[in-house]
Amino acid sequence: MRVGVLTGGGDCPGLNAVIRAVVRKGVQAHGFEFVGYRNGWKGPLEGLTMPLGVEECRGILPRGGTILGSSRTNPFKVEDGVEKIRANLERDGVDALVAIGGEDTLGVATKLADLGVDVVGVPKTIDNDLSATDFTFGFDTAVNIATEAIDRLHTTAESHHRVLVVEVMGRHAGWIALHSGIAGGASMVLIPEQPFDIEDVCARVETRFKSKYAPIIVVSEGAVPREGGEMTIASGEKDAFGHVRLGGIGDRLASEIEARTGKEARTVVIGHVQRGGTPTAFDRWLATRFGLQAIDAVAEGDFGTMMALRGTRIERVPLRDGTGELKLVSEQEYAEAAVFFG
Amino acid sequence: MRVGVLTGGGDCPGLNAVIRAVVRKGVQAHGFEFVGYRNGWKGPLEGLTMPLGVEECRGILPRGGTILGSSRTNPFKVEDGVEKIRANLERDGVDALVAIGGEDTLGVATKLADLGVDVVGVPKTIDNDLSATDFTFGFDTAVNIATEAIDRLHTTAESHHRVLVVEVMGRHAGWIALHSGIAGGASMVLIPEQPFDIEDVCARVETRFKSKYAPIIVVSEGAVPREGGEMTIASGEKDAFGHVRLGGIGDRLASEIEARTGKEARTVVIGHVQRGGTPTAFDRWLATRFGLQAIDAVAEGDFGTMMALRGTRIERVPLRDGTGELKLVSEQEYAEAAVFFG
Amino acid sequence: MRVGVLTGGGDCPGLNAVIRAVVRKGVQAHGFEFVGYRNGWKGPLEGLTMPLGVEECRGILPRGGTILGSSRTNPFKVEDGVEKIRANLERDGVDALVAIGGEDTLGVATKLADLGVDVVGVPKTIDNDLSATDFTFGFDTAVNIATEAIDRLHTTAESHHRVLVVEVMGRHAGWIALHSGIAGGASMVLIPEQPFDIEDVCARVETRFKSKYAPIIVVSEGAVPREGGEMTIASGEKDAFGHVRLGGIGDRLASEIEARTGKEARTVVIGHVQRGGTPTAFDRWLATRFGLQAIDAVAEGDFGTMMALRGTRIERVPLRDGTGELKLVSEQEYAEAAVFFG
Amino acid sequence: MRVGVLTGGGDCPGLNAVIRAVVRKGVQAHGFEFVGYRNGWKGPLEGLTMPLGVEECRGILPRGGTILGSSRTNPFKVEDGVEKIRANLERDGVDALVAIGGEDTLGVATKLADLGVDVVGVPKTIDNDLSATDFTFGFDTAVNIATEAIDRLHTTAESHHRVLVVEVMGRHAGWIALHSGIAGGASMVLIPEQPFDIEDVCARVETRFKSKYAPIIVVSEGAVPREGGEMTIASGEKDAFGHVRLGGIGDRLASEIEARTGKEARTVVIGHVQRGGTPTAFDRWLATRFGLQAIDAVAEGDFGTMMALRGTRIERVPLRDGTGELKLVSEQEYAEAAVFFG
Structure with a gap:
C-alpha cells in the first residue's frame, strides 16, 4: 500500500x-x-x-x-x-x-x-x-510559551507599577488565554466568548493597584468589548502617554486603560512565537x-x-x-477561574 | 468555617x-x-x-x-x-x-x-x-524535564558513538519513562511493568549501532530484569538511610551493556530535579x-x-x-510505543 | 556604618x-x-x-x-x-x-x-x-530570550514561506540585535548605528527566497532607514495584505517588504519580556x-x-x-557578522 | 585553497x-x-x-x-x-x-x-x-544547565529538610561549580583547587539547618578532601572502561554527611546533560x-x-x-564568593 x-x-x-x-x-x-x-x-x-x-x-x-x-x-x-x-x-x-x-x-x-x-x-x-x-x-506548547512570558512580566509589573496587557492567540476561542492566564496568575482574562465591559476592566485595574499589586491582563486576539461598552480610542492614535497604538485588541486596551485610569500600560503581543519551535x-x-x-x-x-x-x-x-461546531469556553469554565480575576 | x-x-x-x-x-x-x-x-x-x-x-x-x-x-x-x-x-x-x-x-x-x-x-x-x-x-513537569535531558543527550550519543542510559523516576509504574521516552525519541524504554531481557536489550543496542545511530535507553528506577535473565553485576550496598545509593538500575544496565557489547555506555540519573522547581x-x-x-x-x-x-x-x-490499586502501564499501551524501540 | x-x-x-x-x-x-x-x-x-x-x-x-x-x-x-x-x-x-x-x-x-x-x-x-x-x-538574559524566540520562528518562516521581522530592544545601540541575530542565525540584522537601505533589504529578501529559505530579519527598535532611502508606508496604514501596521520599525519594515516584494511578512515584537523575569x-x-x-x-x-x-x-x-559616551556597535564589529547576512 | x-x-x-x-x-x-x-x-x-x-x-x-x-x-x-x-x-x-x-x-x-x-x-x-x-x-551552557537544576532543587531542599549535593563537571578546575554555585545561590561550593575538610563541611550543614534553611552543596567531580581530613566511606570500583561508576564524590559526600550529621542527604549528578544539546x-x-x-x-x-x-x-x-598550564580558580576568586557559603 x-x-x-x-x-x-x-x-x-x-x-x-x-x-x-x-x-x-x-x-x-x-x-x-x-x-x-x-x-x-x-x-x-x-x-x-x-x-x-x-x-x-x-x-x-x-x-x-x-x-x-x-x-x-x-x-x-x-x-x-x-x-x-x-x-x-x-x-x-x-x-x-x-x-x-x-x-x-x-x-x-x-x-x-x-x-x-x-x-x-x-x-x-x-x-x-x-x-x-x-x-x-500545539496547544500545550502555545500555553507554556504564553505562561513563561507572563511569568517574566510579573516582576516588571510589580517593580514598575505598570499595567501589562498580554495578547495571545485565539480568534474565536479563549482557551490559550484562559489556560495561560490561570497558569500565569493573571489578574484578568478577556476572551472572545465573554465580551468585556471596559469600565469594569478599568475599575478592576484600580482595585488591583489599591492592593499594591500591578495588574496583568491576558487577552485573546479575538476578545471584543460588549455592546454599549465600546472603546473610544481608535486604532493608530496617540494615547495619553504619547504611545502610538496599533489596531490589535491588546494595544487598544492598553490605550483605553491609560486614558481612563491614568496608569501607564504596556502591551506584549506574543505572536508567532506561540506556534513555532520545539x-x-x-x-x-x-x-x-x-x-x-x-x-x-x-x-x-x-x-x-x-x-x-x-x-x-x-x-x-x-x-x-x-469540521463542525467550535469548542468554546463555556460560561461555567470561565466562571470557575473568575475567583482569580479582579 | x-x-x-x-x-x-x-x-x-x-x-x-x-x-x-x-x-x-x-x-x-x-x-x-x-x-x-x-x-x-x-x-x-x-x-x-x-x-x-x-x-x-x-x-x-x-x-x-x-x-x-x-x-x-x-x-x-x-x-x-x-x-x-x-x-x-x-x-x-x-x-x-x-x-x-x-x-x-x-x-x-x-x-x-x-x-x-x-x-x-x-x-x-x-x-x-x-x-x-x-x-x-507534577507528572507533566517531570516528563518535560526528562524529555529536555533526553533532547540534550541525543547529540552526545550520536557525535560520540555512545550508549546513553537515562534513569527516570517510577518505582512501580513506568509512566514517566514511557512518556519521556516517546517524547524524547528514545530507542528503548524499560519499565517496571515489563521485566526486560538483558540479552534482548544488548541485541537491540547492536542493531541500533549498525544503522549508524547511537541508542538512548530510558529506564524507570523500578525496572527489573526478567526471571532467568538476571544481570550479573551486583548492585551496591544500602547506606545509613536504607538507600541503595550505588548500583541503581541505570548504572547496572550501563555496566552490563559495556561488558556484553563492548560499546561505551554512560548513565544519567535525572533524580530530584524531576520533582522540584516551577x-x-x-x-x-x-x-x-x-x-x-x-x-x-x-x-x-x-x-x-x-x-x-x-x-x-x-x-x-x-x-x-x-489509595487502592495502582494505575500501571498496560501491555497494550507499552506495545503501542514499541514501534519506536529497537 | x-x-x-x-x-x-x-x-x-x-x-x-x-x-x-x-x-x-x-x-x-x-x-x-x-x-x-x-x-x-x-x-x-x-x-x-x-x-x-x-x-x-x-x-x-x-x-x-x-x-x-x-x-x-x-x-x-x-x-x-x-x-x-x-x-x-x-x-x-x-x-x-x-x-x-x-x-x-x-x-x-x-x-x-x-x-x-x-x-x-x-x-x-x-x-x-x-x-x-x-x-x-541583564544583557545576556535579553539576548537569550530574543534568541529563543528566533529559534522558534525559524520553523514558521521555513514551513510557511514568510518573511519574519523580529524587533528587539536597543534605542541607540544595536547590541541585542547583533548578538541575538548572530546567535539565532538571522538572515539580516539592522541596527541604529548603520542606517539601512530599504531597497537593499528587499533585494536580499528576494535572494534569500531564491535559495529556498525564508528570511528572518532582526531589527533594533532604534534602527532607521538611511537618508534618501526612506520608507513609503506611513504608520497605521493598511498594507498589501490588509494588515494594519503600527508605527514601530518592525511593523513598518514588514509592510514595506510586503509592498515591494509581494512576499508575506510578519512582525514579532519581543518587548518587555526581554527585561523581566529570572x-x-x-x-x-x-x-x-x-x-x-x-x-x-x-x-x-x-x-x-x-x-x-x-x-x-x-x-x-x-x-x-x-554616564559619558555610549558604547556603540563599531563598523568593524558589524562587518564581522555580515557574512551571515544576505 | x-x-x-x-x-x-x-x-x-x-x-x-x-x-x-x-x-x-x-x-x-x-x-x-x-x-x-x-x-x-x-x-x-x-x-x-x-x-x-x-x-x-x-x-x-x-x-x-x-x-x-x-x-x-x-x-x-x-x-x-x-x-x-x-x-x-x-x-x-x-x-x-x-x-x-x-x-x-x-x-x-x-x-x-x-x-x-x-x-x-x-x-x-x-x-x-x-x-x-x-x-x-560550552562553559556558559554547562553553567546554565547546572544553575537551572540548582534552582529546581532549592524548593525540594527547603520543603523537605534535606541536604542536597549537586555534582557538576570539572576534573581539575572548579569553574562550573563556582559559577553555578554563585548563580544558583548554593550554600557551599567545593572545588578541586581547594581540598575540603569534611568536618568543616558538616559543621556548616548543621549551622545552616539551625537557620531553618536546608543546604545545597555544589561539588566539582574532581573535588577532594584535604589531607588528614579523609572521608571514611570508600568509593566503588572501576568498571570495564576504567570509570569509577559508583562512589563519585557527590555520592560519597552525601553518605558521609548523613553518617556524621544524621541529616538526610541526596545527590544529583548533572552529568552528560551539561555537555549536550543546544x-x-x-x-x-x-x-x-x-x-x-x-x-x-x-x-x-x-x-x-x-x-x-x-x-x-x-x-x-x-x-x-x-596546551600549557591550566587556568585554575585562584584563592582570591574562591574567597570572593565565600561570603555566600556557610
Whole structure:
C-alpha cells in the first residue's frame, strides 16, 4: 500500500511528530510506502511530491514546523480541483491519504471522503477549539510559551507599577488565554466568548493597584468589548502617554486603560512565537499517538475518520466532527477561574 | 468555617498552586478562614500551625515545593495519634481538612474520614500511577524535564558513538519513562511493568549501532530484569538511610551493556530535579483546578472525597479510590510505543 | 556604618542579585547596617524607606524585578532636591549610598558625588551600551530570550514561506540585535548605528527566497532607514495584505517588504519580556560580583566610583565614565557578522 | 585553497557553530573549499572524509554535538601517524587544517604545526580551564544547565529538610561549580583547587539547618578532601572502561554527611546533560566568532595560532598557549564568593 501524507494550514508544534509516527509505524508495522505531498492540498493538486521514508523522519520529532511545508490552498476553489487530485493520486500510485490540518484542511478531507477518496484526518489547531477532542497538539506548547512570558512580566509589573496587557492567540476561542492566564496568575482574562465591559476592566485595574499589586491582563486576539461598552480610542492614535497604538485588541486596551485610569500600560503581543519551535513533551506524545492511530486506521480501511483524544485514549471519530461546531469556553469554565480575576 | 490545609509526602511541582487555589476561593467565594498545618500529618498531630491567608499565597503559584512543608509522618503509627489530631483540630477551631498528598497521605485521610473527621483529599504523585484520575499534577513537569535531558543527550550519543542510559523516576509504574521516552525519541524504554531481557536489550543496542545511530535507553528506577535473565553485576550496598545509593538500575544496565557489547555506555540519573522547581502550565492549571474543586467540596460538605481529572473535567471520587490499586502501564499501551524501540 | 541602597530606571534581570550581594557581604564581612530606599531617587528624596537585611534578601537571587521598586525621578529637577536628600540621609543615619541604575540614575549619582555625597554606583542597562564595561548584567538574559524566540520562528518562516521581522530592544545601540541575530542565525540584522537601505533589504529578501529559505530579519527598535532611502508606508496604514501596521520599525519594515516584494511578512515584537523575569547564570554571576565589589568600595571609602567588568575582573572606574559616551556597535564589529547576512 | 576541518575530544555545545562560521566565511569571503574530517584526528589519520559546504551547515547553529563526529585518537601514538596524516592531506588536496578541540586535540595540532603542517586551532572545553582565553564556548551552557537544576532543587531542599549535593563537571578546575554555585545561590561550593575538610563541611550543614534553611552543596567531580581530613566511606570500583561508576564524590559526600550529621542527604549528578544539546546565546556568539577569526587566520597564513577571547575581542595566540598550564580558580576568586557559603 502506498500512502500520501500532507500538512495544511498555520504552523503548529507537533506536525513533524505526527508525520514521523505515521511513517515509522506504516513502514515497520504495516509495510507501507509513503509519498510526501508538499504544501498542503496544493501538493496533490499540483503533483508536488517529495520522498518520505524512515530516513527523512530522522531527528524531526523535536523540531517545529513541518518538513512537508504547508499552504491554505483549497482544491474546491480551483477549477477541476478534485479531478486533478484524483489524477495525481493515481499517477503517484497513492491508495490512501493522511491529511493533518485544521478546520479548512479537514473540511477538504471530509468532502473528498464523501467523493470516495480514502482519507484519514489528524486534527491540528493550537487554539484547541475542536469539539471532538479533549486537546489538540500545539496547544500545550502555545500555553507554556504564553505562561513563561507572563511569568517574566510579573516582576516588571510589580517593580514598575505598570499595567501589562498580554495578547495571545485565539480568534474565536479563549482557551490559550484562559489556560495561560490561570497558569500565569493573571489578574484578568478577556476572551472572545465573554465580551468585556471596559469600565469594569478599568475599575478592576484600580482595585488591583489599591492592593499594591500591578495588574496583568491576558487577552485573546479575538476578545471584543460588549455592546454599549465600546472603546473610544481608535486604532493608530496617540494615547495619553504619547504611545502610538496599533489596531490589535491588546494595544487598544492598553490605550483605553491609560486614558481612563491614568496608569501607564504596556502591551506584549506574543505572536508567532506561540506556534513555532520545539513542542512540549505533552504535544509530542499526543501528536505521536495521533499519528500511530491514524496509520492504523489506514491499515484497517477505517477511512473518513479523524483522531481524537478522550481522557487518555486515542479514539477515531467521523471526519465531519472535526469540521463542525467550535469548542468554546463555556460560561461555567470561565466562571470557575473568575475567583482569580479582579 | 475554618479549614486546615496540609501537604504530605515527596516534593511535587504544583503543591503551592493547590494551596493558593484552595485559599483564594475559600476566602473570596466562601468566606472561610484557614489554618496551615506544617509538615504533613505531623502538623495536626503535634499542633504545628502557620498563618494561611490570601497574603501568604501571593506569588507562590509558579514556585515549586510547598510553603507548608512536608513529612511522611503517619499518625496511625503514633500512640494515640488520632486522638491527638482530634484534640488539635478542636484547639485550632478547625472544622474541616484539605489533605494534599500521595498514597500514604491520602491513606491516612481515608482512615480519618472513616472515623468521622471531615476531610477532602487532593491526589499528588509525579508518578501518575493513580487509577482514579487521568493525570496527576507534577507528572507533566517531570516528563518535560526528562524529555529536555533526553533532547540534550541525543547529540552526545550520536557525535560520540555512545550508549546513553537515562534513569527516570517510577518505582512501580513506568509512566514517566514511557512518556519521556516517546517524547524524547528514545530507542528503548524499560519499565517496571515489563521485566526486560538483558540479552534482548544488548541485541537491540547492536542493531541500533549498525544503522549508524547511537541508542538512548530510558529506564524507570523500578525496572527489573526478567526471571532467568538476571544481570550479573551486583548492585551496591544500602547506606545509613536504607538507600541503595550505588548500583541503581541505570548504572547496572550501563555496566552490563559495556561488558556484553563492548560499546561505551554512560548513565544519567535525572533524580530530584524531576520533582522540584516551577511547574509547567499544564500542572499549574490542573493543580489550580483541583484546589478550586476541593474547597467547593468542603463548602458543600462533600467529605471523604478526592479530586480527579476525567477528560477535561474535575470530578470527585471516593477517597479510598485514591489509595487502592495502582494505575500501571498496560501491555497494550507499552506495545503501542514499541514501534519506536529497537 | 549604615548604607542606603536604591535601584532606578527600567527593569533589568539581575537587580535583586546586586542588592543581595551588597547586603550579604556588607552584613557578614563588614558589619554594616542597611536601609532600603524605595523607587529609585524618589526614595531618598521623599524619605521612602524599607527594612533591608539578610532576611529580606532570601530567595531573591533568581527573581527578576527589584524588591526596592524603581522610578525615573530626578532630584535635580525637583526644587531643593539635593537638600531634601541630604536631610533624609541624615534622618535615616545613612553614611553612604549604593545606587544601581542606568545613565540617568548614575548621572544623578555623579552629580551628588561631586557635591560631597558618599556614593558608589553599579551600572545597569540591558542595552549593554556602556563604554566603561565589557558587559552589563541583564544583557545576556535579553539576548537569550530574543534568541529563543528566533529559534522558534525559524520553523514558521521555513514551513510557511514568510518573511519574519523580529524587533528587539536597543534605542541607540544595536547590541541585542547583533548578538541575538548572530546567535539565532538571522538572515539580516539592522541596527541604529548603520542606517539601512530599504531597497537593499528587499533585494536580499528576494535572494534569500531564491535559495529556498525564508528570511528572518532582526531589527533594533532604534534602527532607521538611511537618508534618501526612506520608507513609503506611513504608520497605521493598511498594507498589501490588509494588515494594519503600527508605527514601530518592525511593523513598518514588514509592510514595506510586503509592498515591494509581494512576499508575506510578519512582525514579532519581543518587548518587555526581554527585561523581566529570572536572569541567566551569566547575569546572576555578573550582578553578584558587581554587588560584592560595590560594598567593598564603600568599606574602603572609595566613593565616586562605579563597577565595571574588564575581561573576567571587576574593576572600579570613576562614576562619570558610566554616564559619558555610549558604547556603540563599531563598523568593524558589524562587518564581522555580515557574512551571515544576505 | 582547500581547508580540512575536524573536531576532537568530548562533546561541547557550540562545536557546530564554529564549523558553520568557518565554512560560511571561508566560502563567501575567501572562496575556499572544505573537506570534513570525521571523528577527530582519526579522520586525517585514516582518511575518513565527508562533504563540507554551506549546504551541510544549514540549520546546525543551534544544534549540540558535532556533524563531524569526534574521537580521542592521538596520531602520535599510532605508528607512522604523522606520515599517514601528511599522505591523506595530500591525497585530499588539503592545504590547511582547522582543528577544534581541547588540550589533547590542540596538543596534537601544536606538534603538527612544529612539523610544518599548516594548522589553526580553536579551543574547546566546557571546563573553561584554559589560561589563554577569558572564556571557552560550552562553559556558559554547562553553567546554565547546572544553575537551572540548582534552582529546581532549592524548593525540594527547603520543603523537605534535606541536604542536597549537586555534582557538576570539572576534573581539575572548579569553574562550573563556582559559577553555578554563585548563580544558583548554593550554600557551599567545593572545588578541586581547594581540598575540603569534611568536618568543616558538616559543621556548616548543621549551622545552616539551625537557620531553618536546608543546604545545597555544589561539588566539582574532581573535588577532594584535604589531607588528614579523609572521608571514611570508600568509593566503588572501576568498571570495564576504567570509570569509577559508583562512589563519585557527590555520592560519597552525601553518605558521609548523613553518617556524621544524621541529616538526610541526596545527590544529583548533572552529568552528560551539561555537555549536550543546544548552546546558549553566549556560546553560539563566542563559537561563531572563534570560527570567523580562525578562517581569517588561515586566509592570512597565520598558522600555529589559536583563537582566544580577551574582554570582548577575539585575538590569536600561539597554539602552544592552549596546551600549557591550566587556568585554575585562584584563592582570591574562591574567597570572593565565600561570603555566600556557610
